Structure formats: C-alpha cells, structure tokens
Amino acid sequence: AHPWSTRARTELSATGTPAPQAPLTPLNSLTPQELQIARLAAQGLTNRDIAAQLFLSPRTVAHHLYKAYPKLGITSRTALPTVL
Numbered sequence: 001a002h003p004w005s006t007r008a009r010t011e012l013s014a015t016g017t018p019a020p021q022a023p024l025t026p027l028n029s030l031t032p033q034e035l036q037i038a039r040l041a042a043q044g045l046t047n048r049d050i051a052a053q054l055f056l057s058p059r060t061v062a063h064h065l066y067k068a069y070p071k072l073g074i075t076s077r078t079a080l081p082t083v084l
Contacts, residue, residue: 031067033064034067037068038072
C-alpha cells in the first residue's frame with residue numbers, strides 16, 4: 001500500500017469510520033511488481049526484455065510471473081492478454 005493510503009486508513013479508523021475496502025479481484029491480488037511484470041509480458045516482452053527494463057534478473061521476472069499466474073487463474077503467459 002502507498003504511504004498516503006495507509007495514513008488515510010489510520011486517520012479514518014481514528015474517527016471511528018471504517019476505511020473502504022476494495023473488492024478482492026484477481027488483479028488487485030497481485031503485488032504492484034507482479035502486475036507491472038504481467039502487463040509487460042502481456043504486451044509480448046520476453047523475460048529478458050522485462051528484466052532489462054526494470055533492472056531485475058530474468059529469473060526474478062520469471063518468479064514474479066510464476067506467482068502471478070495462479071492469482072490470475074491462468075497457467076501461461078499466452079493467457080495474460082485475456083485477463084489484463
């Protein structure tokens with residue numbers, strides 16, 4: 001979560017007002033990095049291309065995609081464009 005959203009939730013709870021919760025969907029179950037990597041992969045970039053763009057290793061990119069697929073209910077990168 002962003003620092004400002006954490007602070008807003010803290011301030012709301014201090015007033016006794018419950019903070020609104022976003023409905024849990026496959027997309028918002030991804031971490032920000034998983035989402036960014038999945039979107040780049042959906043555009044057709046290779047793990048090596050994504051890694052170079054985000055200053056990560058290709059293995060790290062592969063790990064993030066591996067973690068994202070079950071959250072999105074898919075089994076391969078070819079299905080990414082249909083769920084993003």
